[in-house]
Amino acid sequence: MFVVNLFCATTVFAQTVLFHNVNGYTLTGQPGNEAQLQQFSAMLVRDGRIAAIGSVSSIRGSFDFEIDEEVSLNNKTVLPGIIDAHGHVLGLGLNLMEVDLRTATSEADAVARVREFAEQNPNADWIVGRGWNQENWESRSFPTANSLDEAIPDRPVYLTRVDGHAAWVNSIALSRATISGATVSPDGGDILRDERGNPSGVLVDNAMYLVEQVMPKASRELQTQAIELAFQHLLERGITGVHDAGIDALNLDIYKSLADNNKMPVRVYAMLGANEPTLPQLLAQGPYTRSDERLTVRSVKIYADGALGSRGAALLEPYHDAPDQRGLLVTSPDQLHDLYQLVIPHGFQVNTHAIGDRANRLALDEFARAYATVGGRNLRHRIEHAQVVHPDDLARFKELNIIASMQPTHATSDKNMAEDRLGKERMQGAYAWNTLLEQGTIIAAGSDFPVELADPFFGLHAAVTRQDRDNQPEGGWYVHESMTIVEALRSFTLDAAYASGQEQTLGSLEPGKWADFIVLDADPFVGDSTTLWDQKVLATYVAGETVFQR
Known part of the structure; x- marks a missing residue:
């Protein structure tokens, strides 16, 4: 048995490793509002999973097997690996x-x-x-x-x-x-x-x-190179898992090949794109997951509308700054209905992109219709973005058991135009994180990279402060809808894992779960929240192994 100083040497992990001198935080318990934040100073990893957290003495007193290696983290802060619940890897x-x-x-x-x-x-x-x-x-x-x-x-x-x-x-x-x-x-x-x-x-x-359709298609080789480049980019920012929001059959095949060759350092929960021509055949094959949980496929991404900035988000009333426009339905109501009816009976989760209040209402209506016809209420369906929701529809997220998959930096990026597009009155149901959390709706947080930058600490900062990285506007933008730091961390970890049905094995540093964690240069729970975005990831671990080290 020997001690390795993480920041002075490269560590090669043995079977059972005790991490000590840890300033650790994790959510524990059930996802949602009942989860509790727990601190710990030591962590035991065995065969890639968490065996125990607590103090060194409590861990030593609870286990009689030999510890192969001890690693001091020099009192650096440890968090569960970040799960970005909505991104686009390719x-x-x-x-x-x-x-x-x-x-x-x-x-x-x-x-x-x-x-x-x-x-x-x-x-x-x-x-x-x-x-x-x-x-x-x-x-x-x-x-x-x-x-x-x-x-x-x-x-x-x-x-x-x-x-x-x-x-x-x-x-x-x-x-x-x-x-x-x-x-x-x-x-x-x-x-x-x-x-x-x-x-x-x-x-x-x-x-x-x-x-x-007239542009040259990226070759398989180029796509593989791009995916591997993206993986490294994510690991450097502390992201150990991503929900990839819409992939085609070739992208899926590349993922499977990478996983088979142990080249998936980031865990991917992939959503099949609803516009994939072979979607019915892929659904017929049933959900796919690997025993190491590096790749899981059991959801479908559907686009209901466009985006607010390009006036493509489908609104119930005309745009405030363009009275002749109401946005676009990328998928017609009839097509949306048919897709729900196709996907849900195969046991796949439906994840619907909906930004405008009309698109959100259509998505909610279709979930209600599906429950009455084909069932699937237990599949943890999601609305991706849920940016502008009519106040009358907010409670329906809870009633219909819908997860709100939201991206905090969208609010701080949109603050300079959202009021122009909607007018002040319709901002009541826009970017309504706190309203949704208070009613018990699960929020799975992400970045929507490359739409936004992938750094999750930008998202944590936006969630807590409702400000951009220049800390504007002063006091925060519609700050009554902000999250606490605990809620924000939960939305990027435990609740994101819940949104993919993986909370039993991912999302927190509890015994039995995979040892996916990150080491930071500062403690996000201490000090001024205005600097939350300025965190540096010193190391990233997946299944107890170093996959990035600064």
């Missing part, structure tokens, strides 16, 4: 390889970045990027193809908005997709037009597919 990996426009300050700035990327990648057939947000520009106007045409006149350009629900393209891309002034916007989509009726260069929701 999208994140590809985004890390493309031009990033998240911090662009204007259309001209974005174009300059695209031009620079194009010059650095002369052999790229298409210039692809993501992250622009016109709401962060002084003009607050959608960009146009004209500016891209001047900068990149010889290659098609396709740039996804930060929310993934609109694309900015140049004229070559429009031409490749044969989009002209005579092209009719598809159902659930919108081709924005200039004053002459010609395409302006911005495509919303289903209109994006007109260009996407």
